[in-house]
Amino acid sequence: MQPDNLNILKVLWRKGTSQAMRINPGLDPSNLELMELELGDWLLFANNFAKYIPFFPANTSKVTLDNWQLFFEELLAVEDLPQKGTPAYDHLKQSILTKLENFSKEGTLKPQLTLLVAFLQLLENSRGRLNNITKRHLDFYYGDVLGFSKQPAVPDEAFLIIESGKGPKPLLNKGTSFDGGVDALGKKRTYILENEFSPNLAQVSHIKNRYTDSIQRKIKVSQVANSSDGMGEPFKEENQGWWPFGHSLSTATFPALQNASFGFGISLPSLWATAASDKYFSFEFTFKKNLPFSGTAADVHQLFTVQYSGEKGWVEISPFDLQVKSDFQSKVEGNRLTIVLFVDKSQAAIVDQQEKIHGDSKGEGAPLIWFDISCNSQKAFQWIKGLGGTALQKLTIRSIYSNISTPIVESDLGILNPEKPFQPFGSIPKKGSSFYIKYPEWKKKKPTKVTIRGKWSNTPTDFKDWYYGYRDLGSQYLSKGNYFSQHFVPGPGVTQPIKSFLLQPTGFREPLLTNKITVNPDPDNLIVKNNNHFKASLSLNDGQGWTTKISEEVLFEIDGDGFKKTFDVLPGAGKKYLDINEGIKITLLQSFLSELYPRLYALAMSSDQPETPIPNEPYTPLLETLNIDYETEESFDWTATPDPSLKFFVRDDFGWYEENKANKIGIAHTLDNEIYAIPYPEKVGELFIGISGIAPLEQLSLLIQVLEGSENPSQTEETDRLKWSVLVSNYWKDLERENIISDQTDNLLKSGIIVFSLPEEAFNLHHRFESDLVWLRVSSGKTYNATSRVLGIFSQAIKVVLSDNGNDLSHLKDGLPAESIAKMIERKAGIKGVFQPFNSFGGKAPEQDKNYYIRASERLRHKNRSVSLWDIEHLVLQEFPEVYKVKCLNHTCSESFLSPGHVMVLVIPDTLNKNVYDIYQPTFSAAKLNEITSFLEEKSAPQVKIKAVNPLYEEIRINVQVTFYPGLDKSFYMNKLDADIISYLSPWTSGDNLAIDFNNHFNKSSLVYFFEKLGYVDFIQEPRIFRNGTEMGNNILPSSPKHILVSAKSHDVSLYAPVIT
Structure with a gap:
């Protein structure tokens, strides 16, 4: 916001009002005494007066020996009285009182002085009554005339945890008394229950959380949220607290959590x-x-x-x-x-x-x-978010199973061992011999393709040559003549049949020598004419019988020096899958001529003609290797x-569950029935609480103790309410108003008890977390530090309040210590124990006279109306003791300093011994600011737009080169200098009582003087001052009346290194 008019701004450059500035010495009756003289004053007065009165001894009445100061010689021996109020006078007065105390102990004071001292001591009673007239007059005026009364004591409250035993559930009625111990007067403190409570066996068993940082692109989880590292490591500091929704930090106090x-x-x-x-x-x-x-x-x-x-x-x-x-x-x-x-x-x-x-x-x-x-990376975060936010439509699974070398293989004779070379069609393969292949997986799958690959062993180089001696005789019967004659053909010009030569004594010898017959070089009656002669069919069995899939397929395919065979089995037209539940059958369509071989061999051996070819032994198919590949698709x-x-x-990190559209449609609280691949977190932060021992229809009372003030006020918005849910059938169901009976935590900004009445379906079976627990979830849409850190979550919680029976109330200042309340005054059946986990709170002692007079005096001026600046500031300070200083800017809104009808109230919290999120820039939460605004609106005119806000802070960063005195540890003193600069610019950060000043400003010369006064700094070089990153000149002022100059959290301190030329 830019300044509108410098003259207007001069009016707004005020320091505001602090709690200390409310104290008016004129309101303290003790400051005005009608009779001021005390015992020491009377004695000094008498001694001083005595020097003017002559002393006449008893033996002569006309001659004076001295004055009456001799009478006081025993107490003091001075003639001249110092000026009252001076140190000398006070010292002399104190010496008299010390001597009187000694005389009183020893009893050696002279009688005449004893009588005088006794008289003066009796005069103290009259002095007290006379001096009390001022107070009694003020009390009469404020109390009797104006009707003011002192504010009574506010009883403190305490949270208790009730442990109940098994058996019938007890009932604690409203007003049940608890023993708070004995006070300083010897009286028993009694705390009474505010509301009826029926304890049960419900316990907090697990606390987990998950935090999604969209800026840093991280998702962090804690399996044990109430621990230092999220995995159960204890905290290094007592009462440190833990962030309920996790965090993305990585510091000594809060180590990095696990990646989700x-x-x-x-x-x-x-x-x-x-x-x-x-x-x-x-x-x-x-x-x-x-x-x-x-x-x-x-x-x-x-x-x-x-x-x-x-x-x-x-x-x-x-x-x-x-x-x-x-x-x-x-x-x-x-x-x-x-x-x-x-x-x-x-x-x-x-x-x-x-x-x-x-x-x-x-x-x-x-x-x-x-x-x-x-x-674990920004890319992974992007993929997780994308997969979790995009609905699935379809899944296609394709698979390839290759190099299967051990299927179940059988021949017609029995089971074969595929791990060794085997004869798939038996030792005497014939037409119709079958080879069976089964694979158990096929029954569970839907193959779209099967590939059978075999490597044949011991095969002939060429099947035609190997079976050259095997001839097709057609319609002729197998005889010696027919067999021999098929191997020869007549020579040129020879017309007689081949068989006729067999009748000659020499048989075929002479015709062969004379070329009347020759060996047939290219017979046309070969049974095996080429390598493609042997064929087989392939059938599939779907459990109902065999169905021919491939009617004819060559068995031997040339593979280098040998032979192989590959069957590719595909679904038929109109089908997507192969029906092979019971396997595949390969059936020979021809014999390998094993049945013909013995006869042919006998005939060949019976010939006396050396040219007669002897048939080879028929090949018996031998598979050296068998491999199956198959593919599926669904x-x-x-x-x-x-x-x-x-x-x-x-x-996810907490459990699993089935994503099923039909199930989601059947669950009323699942608004989105789509299927997602990843359960991406619905909110920025999620806290999960697992409850054991609770039964349907029972109430759950949870105490959530927070470290109040540990939240970041700038992140807290009243409209961003936390959302409570319960896990029902693996999906989160938002809790309605009737399910949350009471909530005292104000969005986890303060400690309190939440009482739930869980729906019955919360007890349904689930798998998303530990299934034997009932799970609650509270989710937040803000950053991790928008809520306070949590000290503990406890079940079976109740709140009790002090019943004042004339007790000593001194404990109200700091609260009754934890564990002071440990039992009931009257024991109750079914109650095993009572535990007070934290100090009592909320108590206020009766209003003291000093505060009473200040409040009454201010009330007479502002008349409980916020009209002037003075009225607004003093009303806020009285109503909200946690406000240390307040500054009212009239005619000011967030956009302009010239805005008639608008009033802006800047408030600064008290930081001394308080929990503050950022001690460098202390602010109030949005909830507290709204509370202050509502309070002032009730006391303002309707046309006034009043708003309480936090001041704006401007960081001052110092850049300086420094030289320390010789012999000093440079590392240590560089850190000390940084801390001293912070204390100089922001003295409240070091625990000093000095508060934040609205009009704080300084110049470069005062900063240099500060450095010069430091005992360990020799000299500095080139100090530079930056305000919010912008280098400033000699005078450093806030940008506007709304701004406050504060120190940065660290400064740029370096050692001076002179340039050598």
């Missing part, structure tokens, strides 16, 4: 997988709108950790950061988050959850995969009817 973590989990029977395969999973989450961030596979790998239910416990892995194929790559793009995982054979199998191994079973116990993200739409097999869980 969040996660979501997929539980699905089809995730079950043995360790027999290398597994790739792609989880693609589709959201209803684009995510507010994007990311690569490296980002997903960096931010997420993954756990799955393994055979011996939870197995932790990281997202795969390489691309498997086009749709198997981790990334965030548009409205999709894709997380790819890789679990190799060396890692544990993915199994169903078991309570003994994995803890509390989630859902129906199906395999569970958790995706967790810790808020999609789940959260906007449609949910699939009961899929369980989607979310979790």
Whole structure:
């Protein structure tokens, strides 16, 4: 706010009024005594007067020996009386009283002086009555004439914790008495119960909190909120208190809390997988709108950790950061988050959850995969917030299971061992021989593709050559002639049949030598004409029978020097999944000619012709290796009817629960029925209180003891009310007015008791926190320091008040110490114990005369109306003792100093031995400012706009180079100089009684003089003064009457280093 008119501002440059300035010596009757002379004064007066009276001895009446001062010779031996009020006079007076005290003890004072002293002491009674006339007159005028009366004592109150036993619940009626011990008069202090109370077994078992700092992008959690580090470490200082909603600090007093973590989990029977395969999973989450961030596979790998239910416990892995194929790559793009995982054979199998191994079973116990993200960076905060604020729409899970080398394999003859080379079709493979492949996982999954890869062993180099001796005779029967003749063809010009040569004595020898016949180089009746001769069909069994999927497929595919075979099995037209619950069957469509081989071999061996080819032994299929790969894909739409097999869980640092749209729709207090991947905090700060031992319909009485004044007043707004909720079926339900019977805490700004009547559904089963407790949550939308620090939260709390039975009330000043009230005056069945955790509070001693006269005098002037500046300032100081100084600015509002009808009241709190959030810039909370404003409005004219505000503070920072005297510890004295500068600019910070001054100002020369007076500073160089970061000249003044100059929390002090040229 800029000054409007300098002449106007001169009127506003006032120092204001402090509590000390209210004291008027003229109101103290003891300052005006009608009879001032005391015993010492009378004796000095008599001694001084005696020197003017001659002394006549008894033996002569005409001759004077001396004066009557000889009479007082025993008490004092001075002739000249010092001036009254001087130190000499006071010293002389005190010496007389000391001598009289000694004479009184020894009894050696002369009789004549004893009589005089006794007379003067009796005169003290008359002196007291005479001097009391002023007070009695003032009391008569104020009390009898004007009707003022002293304010009576205000009884103190105390919070007690009641411990009840098991059995029938006791009832403490209103007025129940508690023993507060014995006072200084020997009388018993009695404290009585204000309201009826029925204790129960409810106890505060856990206190946790979570704080979200959107500026620093941090989320911090405490598992044990009432501890130094949030994990149970005790506080270093007694009564330090803890921030109820957590914090983002990292100091010696408040160490850094743990980073919050969040996660979501997929539980699905089809995730079950043995360790027999290398597994790739792609989880693609589709959201209803684009995510507010994007990311690569490296980002997903960096931010997420993954756990799955393994055979011996939870197995932790990281997202795969390489691309498997086009749709198997981790990334965030548009409205999709894709997380790819890789679990190799060396890692544990993915199994169903078991309570003994994995803890509390989630859902129906199906395999569970958790995706967790810790808020340990600004990027992680952005992802957590985005995932928690964007609703899910769809989930697509794709998986690849590869290198399965141990499926269940069988032939027609029995079970085979896939770990060694085996004969899939038996030792004598024939047409119709079958090979069976089963894999238990297929029953739980929905494969979209199966790939069977086999490596054949001991195969011929070429099947045509190997089976060259095997011929198709067509309709001819197998005979020696037919067999031999098929291997030869007639030479040129030869027309006789081949068989005719067999009738000759030489057989084929002579025709072969004369080229009448030759070996057939390219027979057209080969049974095996090429490597593609042997084929098989492939069938699937869905549990209802075999269905042919591939009617014909070549068994041998060239692979380098050998052969292999790969079957790719895909769903048929109109189908998405393969029905292979009971396995796959591969059936030979031809024999490997094992049944023909013995006869052909016998015929060949019976020939005496060396040119007769001998058939090779037929090949028996031998698989050296068998590997199975298969792929699955499943999609789940959260906007449609949910699939009961899929369980989607979310979790944070406190627990887990299932996100289920149908469940949310069925819960009345869940206004948003969408599915979210992360339970992002609803408010900035959350305090969670776990209650054990409470039963439905029972009331819960909680004492929340706070360190009053520890809050940051600038963060406190009256409109920002805290919200209480209770956990019902894993979701928070706001408590209504009927659920909060009373609340004395004023938004956790002061200590008090909150009494709850919890709804019955609060006792429903939940998993979000410890399930055997009832959980309360209080949430705040402001920063962590907008509320006071908490000293403790206790259940079974009651408030008692002192019943004054003529007791000594001296304890009201500081309160009755904690643990003073430990029992009831009359024992009650069912009550095991009584505990007073903190001092009593709120008591005020009866008004003393001094305060009574000040109040009455001010009342006569302002007449309980806030008309003038003087009226407003004195009304505030009287009503609010915690205000140390007040300054009223008339014609002033927040925007201008020329605003008729507006009055601004600046108030400064008392900081001496008080809890203040910032001792450098002490301020009141918004609640207290509103209270002061309301008080003044009641006493002001309706047209006056009056408002109480905190002053504006301007930080003064000193930049100076300094040289200390030789031999001093530079490190220590640099810190001391910084502290001394702070004390010079803001003396109240060091516990000094000097209060804040509204018109404080100084110049550079006075600062230099301050440095010169310091005994450890040799000289300084280049002192510079900054006000709110702006360098100032010689005179440093506040910017306006609303501003106060204060020291910065530290200054720029450095050692002087001369420049050597």
